[in-house]
Amino acid sequence: MGWQSRTRSLQVFDTELSADSVEWCPLNQWSHILACGTYQLQKNEGKAGVESTTPSRTGRLYLFQFHSQGSFTPPLTEIQRIDTPAILDLKWCHVPVSERPVLGMATANGEIELHTLIDAQQGSCLERAMSTELGPDRLALSMDWSTGRGESSDTRLVSSDSTGSLTVLSLGEASLNAISQWKAHDFEAWISAFSYWDTQLVYSGGDDCKLKGWDLRLGPSSPTFTCKRHSMGVCSIHSNPHREHILATGSYDENVLLWDGRNMRQPLSETAVGGGVWRLKWHPAQEHLLLAACMHNDFHILHCQQAMDGNDGPCPILASYILHNSLAYGADWSWLPLSSPPPSSPQEPAPAIVEFTESGGHLRIQYESPTASFDTSLEDDSGRYIPDYTLPPEKTAVPSPAPLPSLGESSPSVSCLLATCSFYDHMLHVWRWDWSPEETETVSGGDETEPAPS
Numbered sequence: 001m002g003w004q005s006r007t008r009s010l011q012v013f014d015t016e017l018s019a020d021s022v023e024w025c026p027l028n029q030w031s032h033i034l035a036c037g038t039y040q041l042q043k044n045e046g047k048a049g050v051e052s053t054t055p056s057r058t059g060r061l062y063l064f065q066f067h068s069q070g071s072f073t074p075p076l077t078e079i080q081r082i083d084t085p086a087i088l089d090l091k092w093c094h095v096p097v098s099e100r101p102v103l104g105m106a107t108a109n110g111e112i113e114l115h116t117l118i119d120a121q122q123g124s125c126l127e128r129a130m131s132t133e134l135g136p137d138r139l140a141l142s143m144d145w146s147t148g149r150g151e152s153s154d155t156r157l158v159s160s161d162s163t164g165s166l167t168v169l170s171l172g173e174a175s176l177n178a179i180s181q182w183k184a185h186d187f188e189a190w191i192s193a194f195s196y197w198d199t200q201l202v203y204s205g206g207d208d209c210k211l212k213g214w215d216l217r218l219g220p221s222s223p224t225f226t227c228k229r230h231s232m233g234v235c236s237i238h239s240n241p242h243r244e245h246i247l248a249t250g251s252y253d254e255n256v257l258l259w260d261g262r263n264m265r266q267p268l269s270e271t272a273v274g275g276g277v278w279r280l281k282w283h284p285a286q287e288h289l290l291l292a293a294c295m296h297n298d299f300h301i302l303h304c305q306q307a308m309d310g311n312d313g314p315c316p317i318l319a320s321y322i323l324h325n326s327l328a329y330g331a332d333w334s335w336l337p338l339s340s341p342p343p344s345s346p347q348e349p350a351p352a353i354v355e356f357t358e359s360g361g362h363l364r365i366q367y368e369s370p371t372a373s374f375d376t377s378l379e380d381d382s383g384r385y386i387p388d389y390t391l392p393p394e395k396t397a398v399p400s401p402a403p404l405p406s407l408g409e410s411s412p413s414v415s416c417l418l419a420t421c422s423f424y425d426h427m428l429h430v431w432r433w434d435w436s437p438e439e440t441e442t443v444s445g446g447d448e449t450e451p452a453p454s
Contacts, residue, residue: 025117201224
């Protein structure tokens with residue numbers, strides 16, 4: 001049986017400031033709520049019009065609600081915007097706190113802020129609940145909750161920052177308290193994450209190209225492992241909430257690695273995705289689907305079943321969303337259930353076919369930091385700026401093993417709602433992906449006509 005993979009853009013929203021984080025609320029009653037964080041570097045002028053050496057970083061937090069009301073009504077409605085310090089990461093707690101959803105935010109002023117979603121007279125809105133500083137002269141770069149499997153006992157957070165430090169925080173009734181803080185990496189600690197199966201285990205990745213594990217029971221004096229398998233900075237980590245021991249990591253080296261946490265010497269698989277992997281997200285219900293935000297090379301959905309079962313080889317790429325025109329940073333799956341794939345109308349163009357080819361030539365790649373903490377470029381051996389010489393999006397070089405697998409007999413088709421955002425063009429996209437048995441022709445992935453920005 002052949003399988004059809006189809007992506008459809010539903011709505012585009014201009015965030016005005018550079019968008020770098022997007023998160024759907026994981027709680028059933030509020031799964032129609034979407035948050036988007038932005039980051040803008042402002043160059044300040046000092047005395048006599050001289051540019052200041054200490055630019056400011058500002059941001060904005062957007063809150064949306066999603067309602068599918070028909071093909072002619074934009075499904076996404078902005079319900080709140082809050083000016084904030086620049087936002088580097090957003091995460092909803094996976095369980096209610098005092099019976100309400102709570103959104104965590106890592107900011108450029110070195111704070112972790114918590115906002116509670118409340119019911120106001122005119123609808124839902126966020127209200128700042130508490131915050132804590134990680135320390136002086138640092139940017140909070142990432143955060144994760146210990147509640148990834150929906151367990152509410154001993155709710156904690158972990159955060160990483162620009163000094164290379166990790167901080168573990170405990171959530172009290174009215175305060176956020178640091179349990180421990182330690183120097184974990186030589187340079188920026190881009191990412192931190194809990195093992196959702198044993199929340200005494202924490203993972204971190206840094207610009208020193210190291211992936212590390214930490215056991216909070218043993219203290220932070222030394223890591224349980226240090227892995228140098230990635231050749232560039234490690235910037236994404238996500239524990240699989242459905243399969244114990246399975247971990248996904250991504251790096252500026254443009255590879256997604258899958259691991260069995262019991263053996264961190266050799267990954268289960270390595271998949272080249274053609275761009276630095278800023279964020280990875282496991283699907284909320286399908287244990288083998290992994291969403292990757294790949295900076296210079298769009299967003300991809302990986303099928304990881306064979307790798308998780310111990311078979312060698314890269315993970316097949318089931319679909320790619322290629323309608324963004326800038327760095328792919330924020331990405332998330334919605335927890336909202338969707339109906340089966342919609343039928344194609346006579347006026348609707350057929351989904352495009354995306355061909356995946358092997359990349360050619362040797363590239364020397366240096367990625368720009370989202371914090372603008374260092375200057376970089378993307379060059380080949382001749383010093384040419386690669387984006388000026390790359391193939392158009394539909395020809396982006398991303399290897400995709402064939403044939404593509406099915407999702408299994410018990411789940412013949414999948415329909416998903418997703419949100420993604422890109423940096424310099426400050427755009428938020430909401431789109432759907434349908435994976436179903438082929439009816440007439442095989443389609444390996446594609447995108448349809450982009451709607452006008454709202």
